[in-house]
Amino acid sequence: MTNKAISNHGLKHVYKSSIAPWVLPIVLLVVWQVSVSTGAMQLIASPYEVLTTAITYTVSGEIFEHIGVSFFRAAVGFLIGGGLGFILGVLNGMSNSSERYTDTTIQMFRNIPILAMIPLVIIWFGVGETAKIFLVTAGVMFPVYINTFHGIRSVDRGLLEMSRIYGISKWHLFTKVILPGAMPSILVGVRYALGVMWVTLIVAETIAATSGIGYMSMNAREFMQIDVIILAILLYSVLGKIADTLAKLLEKRLLNWHPTYQNLRNS
Amino acid sequence: MTNKAISNHGLKHVYKSSIAPWVLPIVLLVVWQVSVSTGAMQLIASPYEVLTTAITYTVSGEIFEHIGVSFFRAAVGFLIGGGLGFILGVLNGMSNSSERYTDTTIQMFRNIPILAMIPLVIIWFGVGETAKIFLVTAGVMFPVYINTFHGIRSVDRGLLEMSRIYGISKWHLFTKVILPGAMPSILVGVRYALGVMWVTLIVAETIAATSGIGYMSMNAREFMQIDVIILAILLYSVLGKIADTLAKLLEKRLLNWHPTYQNLRNS
Amino acid sequence: ACSHEATTHSQEMNEFTIGYQKNAITLMLREDEQFHADLEALGYSVDWAEFNTGSSTLEALGTESVDIANAGDIPSLYAIANNHPIRYIASTESAPHSQGILVQRDTDIEDIGDLEGKRIAFNRASIAHYLTLKTLEKEGLDLENVRPVYLDPPDAILAMERGEIDAWVVWDPYLAAGEERGHEVISTSEDVVAYRSFYFTNEAFLTDHPEALEVYVDAVIRIGEEVEDDPSIATPLLFEETGLSEETWHRILDRGINIADYNGPGVEEDLQQQADDLLELGFIDDPLEMDSYIVEGKELSNDE
């Protein structure tokens, strides 16, 4: 291979991994600007207007306050909810009798929309931070639960049999066999939960909030500021992309034994 | 084994599979009734009051109308969204270049809360059924997408290699190898989506609805009818349980080759 | 945006959509046979779309998802400030006692001055927000002197019951519901701000279908008069739709202003005042010229 070929190859790689993913977003952006400019799309703020708004919010520092507050709520709720979902998933995944007694109940709770629960949440937890974090917790819990449960249940039976017959301790059975085996599925749950976290947070931030991205977006809706609404939407999607990238890194680290991830790394 | 032993065994089985799951819900119900009766829990309607409300709604047939309308919206949204999520998951799962170009964009969209999108949805789709179904579609799409994608990516590489080397057609590769291999994960997505369907529907039913469970619950919220709010919550959980049971049946049917499900059947 | 089913239908099959929030007039109107008969005579049929906030109603109206709507004054100003092509076609007189400030049942707050440092709940961007500011201003206070808690009415009533807030600025029927639970009204919007209900359409519908609007406004006026005469014709329906008792609704209807009319001279003045206030408060960015959005009664019929 000549040097040129190598650098061509390098360029191609950079294109594939760093540029290709952004082609579609940029196309959408251009379509959006054009259809607003030509009047094909009405009542919607143009990318340019949104950018202006973004700059205003950034210069005033307001945007960082909103992100900061939301991030705190999201993180606390995620840790508690993810933790609970994980623990329940592990319990029910490992014990048939635990599953028998609690899975039905969990499945029933899972299906209750956050929005429908708000009155009860206010009655129980008031309108302060506790209520907001509770809502995020409830939202995040179920995807982690389901995927942990499923992950554990689908660990290769042959490996479980082997571990039992070799008299491995419960602790090692869990840490060395079940957990790593369930990990690919658990990480899917985590990835999904990272999305759900923001989705429920916006509901939570309709209750007596004075800051946070959800507040910013719902407030903008009340004031009908379409540019701010769109700014909030863009913020959500950027945060989503960041969360997703982190989850992917986590996957690469934790699943480095997995042929799927090895091959992706090589290619 | 004597006859008695057999019938004992049978009883035990009935207990395990049909009664045990309901122990916890019933305990919760009793705790609820007691804490309302003793005044420990205030502002909340008692199970008895909720039951009365349920009977009124049932006798008047109103409840069936709400369920019927919601069910229709949910079903249509589920089919479209689930279908789209599945197709995208398949495309991106099977093709690296498709993934490169669209996955980032999808991950960004996924993170946008339905509630934040409402203004844009109204601008694009109005306030009719289209908007409602669109919202359900958007909500259902992502869990199916993620799990399909993950399922396809984690199909055993050895089996894929085998199929390629045996020159199997693309169609058979998909239907006989990839799809069944991804099925356990896809079904987790479906199960999750069945929950999300109701969750987004309630948001959708805040837009210009005059019936549906979401409408019923949000309307009750407007006018502080705690009994109706709780009735709606219970309805959601029952619908969730039904959806979950269906999903489990589907799992048993589609995954009858899978040791995990065989063993569950035997025990 | 304008290719929504209802509007395309309205050209071909003359079907249009009325967006409404639940109140005596709109609920009666929905059931009113004469109204539907009059429309049918003109070749129209109606679709109904229910909303639970003024801003969402006007959002739908501005995007031509609905063709007619009712809402309060403050949300309409935000809609206009954000380029929604809406028009005022009718209004009620100001009903000062239909909104006010509630305080906890056994509190020692007696007047506005006592609110200093207290937790006050209201719905942001709403008429209650505006009322709060203006009321405090009269006492030489502003939001800095109190602890505002932004809550939607359904959430606020629960917070009130839990004692998490000291005061609550809200309108009927929540005001009455709060009173029913033993909370006290210490101030209303009397002499502070105007509090009107408005009926709206959007630019396109005004241009294309003034005759339908006239039927609508006439029906609103007629039903308003009937309810004013005898509130008990509306209370059973209201009870059924909201679960609030008929007595409560009686009280609400008695102190409310049910009679609407084509826009008269006071309307523009009040709206302009509010628009200027909002500008001053920084809630909107540019000054609004309200007269271009208000359809005077005669204009509507003259267009024909």
Place this chain on the structure above:
Amino acid sequence: MTNQQNGVQLRIENMKKKFGSTEVIKGIDLQVDAGEFVAVVGKSGCGKSTLLRLIAGLEEKTEGTIYQNDAPLSKENDDARVMFQEDRLLPWQDVLTNVGFGLQLQNDWQTGAKQLLQEVGLEDHASKWPSLLSGGQKQRVALARALAANPRLLLFDEPLGALDALTRIEMQGLIEEIWKRNQFTALLVTHDVSEAIMLADRIIVISEGTISYDRDVPLPRPRERSHPVFKEIERELYAELLEESHKQQTFAMQS
């Protein structure tokens, strides 16, 4: 790896096993002395693995009883370790940790695991993922894991099937050596007749779900393939297998 425990004694009485409606084990009676090394031979699908799984308590028997040191066995067999027919290595643990499973990952397992890994000739691969090993290397890792366990009963299900002739002989030597040192009871399923004779005190043939042949191997250790008794048993075994095979075919044609 000291000899603190002794092999268990096994007694199997009238054991039967059905999968659904097909009876795989049709009544097996077998007694194995403590520390005895028994080889199990038989046609593919005759029920050898099933027998081992029953003894390990991994499969529920349909009928019959297994006594271990005269106590009837119920549920899992804590004294037994199995080298399965498949490698059953944990893909997410490196080779060393996989071997460590034999030592229950306890105390100073690394040292023990490393030593066994060396004895199966894979010390260089200790930190690899199992998926990167060749077929025979995987099998040797599984063997190392089983041998590391030092149990009272060791069940080998075709432990050397994926190895070349020479490595195989080395591994046979290793198994014999560790068995002699630790005196566990061993059951070895193998398809290699000479391997059975090389290692076992006693050879049984399973056919049609029952034991059709059972004889001791009275050869001194270390054994020589060229020993006339060796040759004789070899012939005898082949003849037995062939005959059983013919019987079955005749039976199949008749039915």
Place this chain on the structure above:
Amino acid sequence: MTNQQNGVQLRIENMKKKFGSTEVIKGIDLQVDAGEFVAVVGKSGCGKSTLLRLIAGLEEKTEGTIYQNDAPLSKENDDARVMFQEDRLLPWQDVLTNVGFGLQLQNDWQTGAKQLLQEVGLEDHASKWPSLLSGGQKQRVALARALAANPRLLLFDEPLGALDALTRIEMQGLIEEIWKRNQFTALLVTHDVSEAIMLADRIIVISEGTISYDRDVPLPRPRERSHPVFKEIERELYAELLEESHKQQTFAMQS
């Protein structure tokens, strides 16, 4: 299963393969005639499977070229079918459909699959899930799948390792018969020296990543184990393997 196509001719030139920094194949030159049956023998981990995977185009070579009918091979090899060292049966398809993969699930594949299933003695198991089969049964299903394929180049990676002596001989007969009928080119990796001599036209030994031994087997078919040339080649092969093994050990000790 008629003989419409002929085996391919293979020419491998200076092929090398590294995994990371370890070189597994260190320069192999090999020519295989159309329709020739070559057996590959070597120690566990010497690179036999890797060689087969390279020829099948499943592994990217580090250096060198493979010519197939004089055309250099890039990417996957469409003419080749592989019987992998692991069974690689689809757990979610029944046994019959798994065999059907050999026939690409095309046309009247059921008939062909049923016939081959019968030839490997598993016709009764056609509708079972693979997970319910014994180790040897799984291997025979994989063999049936490979033989059903009737390709121009068939690569067997230890096809009979999990089978008992008798079934093994039957299956050798089957392989030979189908090879004779269809005249594909065959590469067979095996640990069983006598199997190699029984089936192959030519035997190569891989050692240290190169071909250390290469000889034809000039015996008429069907072959007899008792034939003196058979015995001679057997001895020669063992000697070769032993020597290579010693060399490696010496080398390992020195380094």
